[in-house]
Amino acid sequence: MRFSTEEHSWSRKQARVAGRIAAFMLALLFLWLSPEWASSFRQEDKHHLIPEKGGALFQSETVAVYVVKKGDRLADLARRFYGDADKVWMIEEANQLQAFEPGQVLVIPLRPVNPGGLFADGYQVVSILTYHHFSKNCSNRLCMPVDEFARQMGFLKKEGYRAVNMKDLLKFIDYQEPLPRKTVAITIDDGYRSVYDLAYPLLKKYDFTATLFIYTDFIDNSPNALTWEQLRELAHAGFEIEAHTITHADLTLKRKDESQAKYLQRIERELQVPRELIRKNVGQDPLWLAYPYGRWNNLVVSMALKAGYRGGVTVTRGVTPFFVNPFKVGRNQVMNPVAGGSFERLVKFFRGVNLQ
Amino acid sequence: MKYRLVQVLLCLPLLFLGLGGCAALRKKPEVKKPPEVRLERVLLERALEYERRGQSLNALQHYEAALAVIVAKKKGLEDSLRRDAEKRYHKGIEYYEQGKYSDARREFLAALRLKPDFPEVVELLKPVPPPPFGQYVVHEVREGEYLAAIAEKYYGDKSKFEIIARVNGLEDATKLYTGMKLIIPKIKGMVLSDLEEEPSSEVPLEEETIYAAKPEDEEESGEEPSSASEQEMGYDPVAIYQEQGVTLLEEGQYLAALHEFQKVLNTDPSRKKVQEYMAWAHYRQGEVFFNRADYLKARDHFYEALRYDKEWAACKEYVIRAEDAYKEVHYLKGIEYFEEERLEDAIEQWQLVSKVDPNYKQVQNYLLRAQKLFEKIRELKEAP
Numbered sequence: 001m002r003f004s005t006e007e008h009s010w011s012r013k014q015a016r017v018a019g020r021i022a023a024f025m026l027a028l029l030f031l032w033l034s035p036e037w038a039s040s041f042r043q044e045d046k047h048h049l050i051p052e053k054g055g056a057l058f059q060s061e062t063v064a065v066y067v068v069k070k071g072d073r074l075a076d077l078a079r080r081f082y083g084d085a086d087k088v089w090m091i092e093e094a095n096q097l098q099a100f101e102p103g104q105v106l107v108i109p110l111r112p113v114n115p116g117g118l119f120a121d122g123y124q125v126v127s128i129l130t131y132h133h134f135s136k137n138c139s140n141r142l143c144m145p146v147d148e149f150a151r152q153m154g155f156l157k158k159e160g161y162r163a164v165n166m167k168d169l170l171k172f173i174d175y176q177e178p179l180p181r182k183t184v185a186i187t188i189d190d191g192y193r194s195v196y197d198l199a200y201p202l203l204k205k206y207d208f209t210a211t212l213f214i215y216t217d218f219i220d221n222s223p224n225a226l227t228w229e230q231l232r233e234l235a236h237a238g239f240e241i242e243a244h245t246i247t248h249a250d251l252t253l254k255r256k257d258e259s260q261a262k263y264l265q266r267i268e269r270e271l272q273v274p275r276e277l278i279r280k281n282v283g284q285d286p287l288w289l290a291y292p293y294g295r296w297n298n299l300v301v302s303m304a305l306k307a308g309y310r311g312g313v314t315v316t317r318g319v320t321p322f323f324v325n326p327f328k329v330g331r332n333q334v335m336n337p338v339a340g341g342s343f344e345r346l347v348k349f350f351r352g353v354n355l356q
Numbered sequence: 357m358k359y360r361l362v363q364v365l366l367c368l369p370l371l372f373l374g375l376g377g378c379a380a381l382r383k384k385p386e387v388k389k390p391p392e393v394r395l396e397r398v399l400l401e402r403a404l405e406y407e408r409r410g411q412s413l414n415a416l417q418h419y420e421a422a423l424a425v426i427v428a429k430k431k432g433l434e435d436s437l438r439r440d441a442e443k444r445y446h447k448g449i450e451y452y453e454q455g456k457y458s459d460a461r462r463e464f465l466a467a468l469r470l471k472p473d474f475p476e477v478v479e480l481l482k483p484v485p486p487p488p489f490g491q492y493v494v495h496e497v498r499e500g501e502y503l504a505a506i507a508e509k510y511y512g513d514k515s516k517f518e519i520i521a522r523v524n525g526l527e528d529a530t531k532l533y534t535g536m537k538l539i540i541p542k543i544k545g546m547v548l549s550d551l552e553e554e555p556s557s558e559v560p561l562e563e564e565t566i567y568a569a570k571p572e573d574e575e576e577s578g579e580e581p582s583s584a585s586e587q588e589m590g591y592d593p594v595a596i597y598q599e600q601g602v603t604l605l606e607e608g609q610y611l612a613a614l615h616e617f618q619k620v621l622n623t624d625p626s627r628k629k630v631q632e633y634m635a636w637a638h639y640r641q642g643e644v645f646f647n648r649a650d651y652l653k654a655r656d657h658f659y660e661a662l663r664y665d666k667e668w669a670a671c672k673e674y675v676i677r678a679e680d681a682y683k684e685v686h687y688l689k690g691i692e693y694f695e696e697e698r699l700e701d702a703i704e705q706w707q708l709v710s711k712v713d714p715n716y717k718q719v720q721n722y723l724l725r726a727q728k729l730f731e732k733i734r735e736l737k738e739a740p
Contacts, residue, residue: 112472114472115472116465116468116469116472118465118468118469119469120469123465132596132600133600139603140596140599140600140602140603141596142596142597143603175478222611222612222615223609223611223612224604224609224612224615225615247622248618248619248622249622250622253623292619292622293593293594293623294593295593295623298485298488301485315591323461323481323483324483328483333593353465355462355465355466355469356466
């Protein structure tokens with residue numbers, strides 16, 4: 001009995017020791033974990049930069065700090081922070097990058113800082129270029145010689161321009177997303193086959209995409225027209241397909257002996273059908289309308305709005321700031337023959353105004 | 357002489373001294389700024405130094421201090437940006453109310469630059485569509501006239517100048533020039549008949565609704581002077597299609613050319629020259645189909661060509677030749693098939709002929725005979 005109590009007390013003592021050891025271990029574990037805990041608590045505190053494991057990154061709600069490691073690539077960083085490798089320019093512009101090397105400290109904006117592109121000495125503008133038909137030999141103004149087009153695209157590339165589609169431009173106009181400081185939009189009207197045969201390979205070479213404004217009666221309906229199949233391929237390659245009515249009719253023009261009601265009905269169709277056809281055949285939702293011959297009036301604009309368009313482009317020369325009227329967006333048609341330096345004058349990215 | 361030279365030489369350094377002195381005077385006397393103490397930098401450096409030496413608590417204290425300075429500085433900058441932005445915003449509103457729209461816009465942009473998250477300003481920068489209107493009067497601005505007075509004259513209310521400014525797309529309502537034509541839209545409560553009694557330069561009421569507005573009218577009623585002249589565009593957006601059509605015509609791509617000419621006629625169906633091109637393209641395309649023995653398509657194009665020139669003899673002749681050729685070809689094909697005992701094919705060929713001309717040669721007789729024969733054979737086949 002005694003023995004057994006002794007044994008009992010011994011085991012109790014043993015248990016006490018074991019308990020102490022366990023408590024000590026727990027405390028150790030807690031101590032070891034605590035920086036992690038603390039940092040996870042601080043994560044709630046939005047105004048502090050938080051060290052991430054590895055020490056290469058600090059992040060707050062609006063900005064991240066990144067120290068470039070060996071083997072890093074800008075495109076990977078853009079993908080990591082923005083989910084989009086094409087957003088490299090956001091990092092480049094925020095840091096005014098000239099070089100990119102290990103040890104460099106980068107500030108990475110996590111929110112658009114200056115969506116309107118406003119600076120003390122002016123504001124950002126986008127030049128929307130317009131083309132129609134391409135050919136090796138051109139004998140009229142509508143037609144752009146391929147060699148000249150190649151030269152123009154080469155110039156844009158060399159000057160560091162990026163080409164955006166019209167839907168990207170819409171976000172800029174809505175004051176939602178900034179665009180690269182040097183931005184152009186390339187638009188091609190009507191839907192000529194030469195876009196696929198001649199312009200597309202060149203655009204691909206320079207890693208540019210374009211927005212096509214097509215009138216749907218033309219598609220699949222002429223040896224000189226694009227096919228829906230080709231449009232699908234272009235769309236797949238990042239091109240944007242937008243609307244240019246069904247028949248390329250002058251929307252502001254009521255026909256002789258056409259009643260007002262019939263006219264309105266016709267215009268409504270000219271606006272709605274292309275949206276449906278493009279949606280059905282290409283799988284993109286058109287939001288832009290190119291007025292045939294650039295002709296619009298208040299009635300056409302109000303009907304375009306009703307048909308679901310978010311903007312309309314004309315053929316009036318001009319550049320686009322974010323505060324443009326989205327239904328009167330001017331474009332710069334590049335005319336053949338291109339006089340020396342005239343293309344270079346069309347692409348502007350800044351309008352000087354004192355905003356100090 | 358030599359003395360003179362010495363004098364001049366002596367004077368030169370004096371002159372330089374004088375000039376230098378003047379330049380120095382003209383230059384703003386440089387105020388010696390006290391060297392700026394970068395508190396946060398000093399504190400941060402101390403904190404780092406303490407940390408390096410292992411004096412953690414001191415390091416912590418200095419980090420805290422540096423942080424306090426940084427937070428205060430950041431807040432100070434934020435506050436001053438916000439204050440400046442507000443100032444520009446209010447200045448903009450002031451301009452806006454005066455009708456100085458372009459000045460207002462500049463202020464709004466400046467405000468937004470200082471404070472990008474400023475929804476009121478973003479809203480104000482959005483273009484305001486002109487109010488829809490039906491009837492209007494055209495007013496020619498006289499010397500010394502200003503917009504508020506014009507608004508009072510027509511609307512009995514100076515503050516309604518904004519309507520006129522909007523409809524006419526004025527960038528600055530305080531800058532009118534003599535002889536400028538303004539559209540004064542009819543609004544509720546405005547009695548236009550009163551105005552007609554006044555002897556003035558006003559054009560009498562124009563019965564024009566925006567629904568009937570032609571693109572030319574848009575030049576007057578548009579929001580901005582965006583009514584594109586050819587010079588502004590650098591080209592005539594209709595003429596380029598005509599040029600492209602002519603190119604295609606010359607290259608013998610008649611069908612493609614037709615698409616281009618149609619685009620021109622879409623804007624103005626009465627263009628004589630383009631009608632001629634259209635006719636010619638149809639005619640040549642008709643010939644192409646004729647030579648390919650595609651007679652019906654050929655005939656249709658000749659018909660189209662005739663729409664533009666009803667007296668085109670060669671074209672008329674082609675219509676007849678195409679139709680005749682069509683009928684004869686299928687008539688003979690039918691006979692050929694019949695002789696080969698391909699009854700169904702023969703019937704099909706003769707039906708084509710019959711559709712165009714039921715009375716062509718023996719086509720009705722042949723058709724009847726072939727169909728009867730066909731029926732009989734089928735009956736025989738179906739009989740057990």
